[in-house]
Amino acid sequence: MSEYLSKAAAFAQNAAKLSKKVSEGIVENAREFGLEATSSGHYFDTSEEKMRDIKRQLDSRHDREKMDGLKRLIAMISKGRDVSEFFPDVVKNVASQNLEIRKLVYIYLLRYAEQEPDLALLSINTFQRDLTDQNQLIRAMALRVMSGIRVPVISPIVLLAIKKCMTDLSPYVRKTAAHAIPKCYSLDPSQKDALVDIITTLLNDNSPFTIGSVITAFNEVCPDRLDLIHPHYRKFCRMLIDADEWGQIVIMGLLLRYARTQFLNPNPDNLRVAEKEKSKTVNSDEDSDESDNSLDKSYALDPDHEQLLRDSLPLLQSRNSAVVLSVAKIFYHLAPTADAYKLSKPLIRLLHSHREIQYVVLANIATMATQRPYLFEPHLQQFFVRSTDPAFIRNLKMEIMTLVATESNITGILRELQEYVKSPNKDFATSAIRAIGRCAIGMPEMAESCLNGLMKLLWSKNDAVVAESVVVIKRLLQLRPQDNADMIIQLAKALDHITVPMARASIFWLVGQYAQNLEKVAPDILRKAAKTFTTEADVVKLQIINLGGKLLSLHSTDHTLNLLFQYILNLARYDLNYDIRDRARLLRGLVLISEKKETNIDNMGVEGMLSKELNESSILTNNLKQILLCEKEAPSEESPSVGRDRFTIGSMSLVLNYSVPGYKSLPDWPTEKPDGSVRENLDDTWNRNQYIKGFGSDSFGRYIPPSTYDNKPVTKQYNDSYDSEHFYDSYESSDDNRNHDEKTALRYDSIEDEFSNEDEETSEEYDDEDEEEEASGSSEEESSEAETSEEE
Structure with a gap:
């Protein structure tokens, strides 16, 4: 028994020692990370003693204590407490060698620089000194903080800093300089001319990482100076594929406005009739080649106009929904009607995303369907309502279904809407009944079948369904005043239970x-x-x-x-x-x-x-x-999306259906063709290999596809793995559509063979040079050996 007790005591002692070591290790690690065991709530403690402790930490010589004090200040700022009294103590640490301390100091300065402009000016010299630092992050951070200090007195200094950073070797610093331009302009609008000169210089930048920020600054400072874009238009088109996602959105927005002022309308008034005919040819096999060729010959695109459509088409495969919507905006507002159908499949793909994205995409699809319903007619089943769809998604889907209704699919649409009427959700059922009414008004030949279906709903147990059915029947009977006595009598018989x-x-x-x-x-x-x-x-x-x-x-x-x-x-x-x-x-x-x-x-x-x-x-x-x-x-019930077509596709004004502050409508097409020679300059010889290793270097930007609108025979085609049309074959579409896609789609020629041939030629040249060098080297060695032998 004593042995067991001794073993238990020894085990307890070992456990105590182990727990003590573990606790000591935890405390030591906490100290290394700046966390004290006794200060669990000291970040939000505002007592006088703690405030004095923060001031002591800011004046300390140890970086760990300074960082702890700055963290406590930032925590107080996040809680809304005014800690501007520590401004002199924080400014002292602006030149710290610790990068983390600098970040915290910069956050504090951005918050209280306007309240203490005199003290904020004390750190300007440090920022100017940091603009020449070897670390590009420090240079960019210094410029960012300088432009973020809202003190009008330092606007000339900020302007000089932007001029200095716009020629920096680092694209990241140049990008920061572009971001600082709108801040400087809002701080001092009188510097607009100088800032425009800086933007003009930055537009020459060949880095895809920078160009998006430059165009953002252009849109903020001088959005109407499209003359600055002339020499860079083709470069921007080629850089689309390699720019970052948000840069692609900004570039396409600018190029859309530019194209509406520099190119002629590809769909003149005499081609409006061809839109409905085109929707028929999409689903027909007979004489498809002749119809496409006759339509293609009816217009001729400017080569630069064609280049924008060609270079933006691969971006329809982007994972970013905003990029896809921007490309759809390009094709809807700029592309000929023969190629506008290319945007339908990518937009349908976005319907499998989050419901917020679905709502925005459906709102844009509904707006497009009011003018061009044939674009989404082949994808009708994608707009059928699911049980998990929220109310705002359901309403938009039913609206689109009524907009794309034709004689061939109206029967299926009415059958689907009748199923929705059976829903226990009263709002959903009444919306379905209103959709049936819109179908009957839009297609008078189907009014009889719609009325018969609505009359059956008069005996429903759902009061909301009965009420909405009567209201819709009333509107439909006004369309046929001479033949409605029998139905009115049936309605009168239902008065007892309505x-x-x-x-x-x-x-x-x-x-x-x-x-x-x-x-x-x-x-x-x-x-x-x-x-x-x-x-x-x-x-x-x-x-x-x-x-x-x-x-x-x-x-x-x-x-x-x-x-x-x-x-x-x-x-x-x-x-x-x-x-x-x-x-x-x-x-x-x-x-x-x-x-x-x-x-x-x-x-x-x-x-x-x-x-x-x-x-x-x-x-x-x-x-x-x-x-x-x-x-x-007679009533003419319009779609809820009527009126949205006055806004640009992809804009917030279209989703909200009213003009938000800052919205600018697209300019009208010019009546006469502008001079295209303004885009002829040295930029045409610009080498894409300068940034081939940038964003998206493994994408379509690696080749330059040929023209397709001049009806030239295409001998080479890119493989299917890179074909933007085959990318969406997983979604339901008819074989006729695929045949039409293959015949009328924008084609891209692969020049991989050319690249491979060039590589082979260069490799052969290098091999020849190596052989010559080896031969010369061997001859030199032989001569040197002969000389040594003679000397011997």
């Missing part, structure tokens, strides 16, 4: 508007309405009063109908709603005017007023039917 006020009001309006076709039914409907008049909603009461006035204007001699209408007017006379009282007073004066005039004759006996009122009575009586039963204009 309780939604808007639906009941619509039925009473239909009965009154087309009472001439319902001579036997309409009076009985008015009789039943008089029984429930006091319990009806206000909108229903107004329509019942209108119904009585319309019936009495048609049968003015019917004594029973006259008494029934007077009874309804008497009920309305004491209604709580003043609108109902006013409507009853108005119709009493119009319809029952003869009785009113007889009463005035007996009571007043004034001959002059009598003759005047009798004349008014005869005029109103003769025109009473035209007043109450005038023909109403």
